[in-house]
Amino acid sequence: MAKEFVPNIRQLPKFMKEDPGILPGHRACAGCGCAIILRQLMMARRKPLVIANATGCMEVVTTIFPYTAWKTPWIHVAFENAAAVAAGIDAGRNKLQRSGRFSDDPDVSVDYDVVALAGDGGTYDIGLQALSGALERWHNFLYILYDNEAYMNTGIQRSGGTPFGAWTTTTPVGSKIKGKPLTKKPIVDIVVAHRIPYAATVSPAYWVDALKKFRKGLETEGPAFIHAFGVCPRGWRTDTKDTIKLSRLAVETCFFPLYEVVNSEWYLTGPSLTIAKNPERKKPVEEYLKLQGRFRHMLLPENKWMLEKFQELVDENWEIILKRAKNV
Amino acid sequence: MQKVVKQRMMALNGDEAVAWAVKQSNVDVVSAYPITPQTLIVERISEFVHNGEVDMEFIKVESEHSALSACVGAAAAGARAFTATAANGLQLMFEILYITASLRLPVVMVVVNRAPSGPINIHCDHNDTMGARDSGWIQIYTEDAQEAYDSTIQAFKISENPEVLLPTMVTLDGFFISHTLQNVSLLPDEVVHEFLGVRKVPKIKVPEIHGDKEVPLMLNPRYPLTFGPLDLFDYYFEHKRQQIEAMMRAYKVIEEVHREYAEISGRSYGDGFIEPYRIDDADVVVVGLGSTMGTTKTIVDELREEGKKVGSIRVRVFRPFPRERLKKVLCNFDAVGVLDRGISFGHYGQLYTDLCATLYGVKDAPAMIDFVYGLGGRDMPPKLLKKIFEEVLEARVKGPEPVFRIKGVR
């Protein structure tokens, strides 16, 4: 791996101005955390990217013919196949590179990093098979899951990434069943079980940590996976100004711990490492939940058990990660 | 006119013939998933790759959905991409079939025709590719292993033609062709290389993004393009119209490629679209697709011996449908029997309905009868074919009713 990349706050604005990768003017909602993830990915580039984007919010808000927000070669094919499309791009690039196909064409470059970009629906659920296949085949690409915890593009339906208790339009708060009765699939565990060289979690609130991880993912030889925390004010019923605050609280409450898994070895990073060393800094999850309309019912006295269960689930998950982490 | 080149004869079955065509066609990326009766194609290509006999990337995907998705990615990246499948595999690709065509990517796919489940079956009928006839792919139905080989090579040239830029599906009948040994003439590698070259990427103008510059239509950081954006009622229809027009332009290209190939190889299949057999003075003909039309020729010969004026026409290209050619030729006969190895439940066989649409309102249109046969690989014995011809001959006096007849079923 190359020398560790440290984002340079002085050079970044210039870099992003000259070569933004993605332009403003797209139609993401105000306060969309997922759009911030895309910008941060662009800030971490070592060379141009080619992006295969699954159907979902990021695909829809960045394009509508004849407009595009992408100043990066970009392709959208379908919902469940971002990893397979990326695999094809990887294979095509390999063959073109080794045969020197376009070496004397000044209009073409085949030197780029391949990125697959998909939401939680396109990853935990309908895209899991294509993802697993691409990881097993060891394609050289970075898969980015932007997790807004529901099918937002189709109007806030639950996914395998929707957390316990959350309201969505298919897990309504009814008189009998309140929100999602099940929990979030441990997607990073599933991915890491493929023994890929690099996996990590990022939250846009911790942008230096995020940029470093994006860069590592891009530099990885073979498959890499990043699980990015993507606040969705529209679907979570949150205030647009709270996006970064929520991105921080998710980490501070250990609902979304930050870590990386390098060759199957787990390392906590940034604030999560600090909390591991100073457990008193771990905030109660209620602080995170109470800002979100989708969890409002869980704060009512009669649903106290839900809040308690949510906290238990967070604690359990955090314990598991603490046990795995090599650096605590 | 070019001289016909010297060729090597090999005993190959249809699947192997396709694998050889792929091996010689400068394919950059193969992405495929095994399914009977297509498996020999992926096995042979795997052997070529693993023995270092060909330099290509073979992505051994986890499903057909991913097989075609990866071909789309590879083709958008500027590579020549190939896949092969059958029945259930093709059905799993269904969503991506339409997308490949609408992205105008010149992917080539061989489908070894197999009856769709259920009940699960592995033998030949045409309902699998007939289900995909509206997806925007060019469809070529071949009669034997030699033609499967020839057509696979031609398919790349057709698809990649800048006037076309549509994916092509070449089909061969499961087991009847895929697993039947035949003497196949193979062109020398260098002749195929010269015929096809490597994949060339067309240049397009995208004034909104790249001004006057003609930029390569591929995923390319020098001139970034957006493939597959959201496209609603304000432009989608225009893009569909472009697909319709590209299909219309494909007629000429298919014909040219077929002719050019014939000059090198010495082999042609009618005019590339339809292959008539002994029709000149015929009173009635039988029209059909695929391997059955080989047997049909034998029956035509036998009936001719008996003094009956019969002939046959094989439809080779099903999409774009050779409607002008068929319109012209079919009006010469009193009655036409259509062989359909497929059925649109609740209607007729697919070839029959397309022929009816072609001949609607045409003066002197023949009487037409639909013979649905061979579903799930049910054999079409010569005796049955003869019977069909006799029924068509009878229709000259008795008329075509009933026009829908199921043959070879208990």
Ligand SMILES: Cc1ncc(C[n+]2csc(CCOP(=O)(O)OP(=O)(O)O)c2C)c(N)n1
């Ligand atoms: C095969 C298929 N099934 C369903 C859909 C409808 N659909 C489009 S986007 C989407 C949800 C996307 O959810 P996610 O991946 O979480 O992305 P988000 O919109 O939340 O960013 C669904 C269900 C589709 N396009 N394709």
Ligand code: SF4
């Ligand atoms: S619905 Fe949510 S994820 Fe989609 S653009 Fe709006 S805020 Fe972003």
Ligand SMILES: [Mg+2]
């Ligand atoms: Mg989502």
